[in-house]
Amino acid sequence: MPDLSALKRAIAALEPDSALRPADLFAFGEPGIDGPLGGGLARGALHEVYARRVSVSASAAGFGLCLALRAGEGRPLVWARQDFVDVETGALHGEGIAEFGGDPDRIVVVRPRDATGVLRAAHEAVRCAAIGAVLAEIWGEPKVADLRASRRLGLAAAGSGVTLVLIRRGAAPQPSAAASRWSVEAASSTPLEAGAPGPPAFDVELLRHRAGCPPRHWRLEWDRDSLSFAAPPLPRPVVPLPADRTVAAADGTPWRLAG
Incomplete structure (x- = not known):
């Protein structure tokens, strides 16, 4: 289990190939949400993801991972x-990450004992410009996760150009320096053939957007192959058949409905 020292060593190994990236935007890949957001979310910034309810907090983590994959660009x-998150909801699973299109071998996981350790590790990691993105996941409403801490994280992200996604489980939204704030809940996915489970689906609400987009709501699905979001397909309307009229067959030959 990597501790902060191990995390520093892992980050140091990446430093020789690092290059400072200017802050820009990373898109969702779905025009219906990228348009209102002005092209996407700010790269090199702090973004918060809140679980709407504790029972669906895994969806918040999944949505946060999707954002990190979009921002990280491989x-x-x-x-x-x-570590309390593991106790309450279960540990991260490599196959689950792979189902989202992520590579478990390219994710450094560190499990601090408390929120202070998580914020410290996130601050250390986000300063390394070789990293694609950082996810920080804390439970509840610890006092250390305050406005001052969010400002510190946001400044570090802006300095390196690395995106930081802060996942909050069991907490109500509160003031922070985040560039965007989201509330997430699980949604029903579009079923595949033979009733097989469809792609991950999210019911997301934008609570705050520093660039000016007003609060809005979207339903999104995640495509692990393209690593992008998409609006779920609309259900096909069923055209009612006439009950008392002649219906033309495919070759134009009229035939009557029975009954």
């Missing part, structure tokens, strides 16, 4: 996760 990720 570079390594760091995931700092409070």
